[in-house]
Amino acid sequence: MAQxxxxxQITFDQVLNDLLKILRAKEGSLxxxxxxxxxxxxxxxxxxxxDLMASYAExxxxxx
Numbered sequence: 607m608a609q610x611x612x613x614x615q616i617t618f619d620q621v622l623n624d625l626l627k628i629l630r631a632k633e634g635s636l637x638x639x640x641x642x643x644x645x646x647x648x649x650x651x652x653x654x655x656x657d658l659m660a661s662y663a664e665x666x667x668x669x670x
Contacts, residue, residue: 613667616660621653 626639626649638645 611660611664614660614664616656618653618657621656622649625649625653 629639629645629649639649640646
């Protein structure tokens with residue numbers, strides 16, 4: 607998702623990549639991060655929610 611945000615620079619892809627890096631560092635080969643895994647689905651859900659909250663914050667900042 608390409609969005610022009612002035613105040614919040616958080617995107618879905620950034621959050622997802624950061625979470626994947628953290629889990630790979632912590633769990634190593636035991637991390638269940640396949641494209642169709644339940645763990646990946648939960649990470650994408652969290653990243654999507656974070657992106658949505660950043661969009662709300664951006665809207666509030668622009669309208670304040």
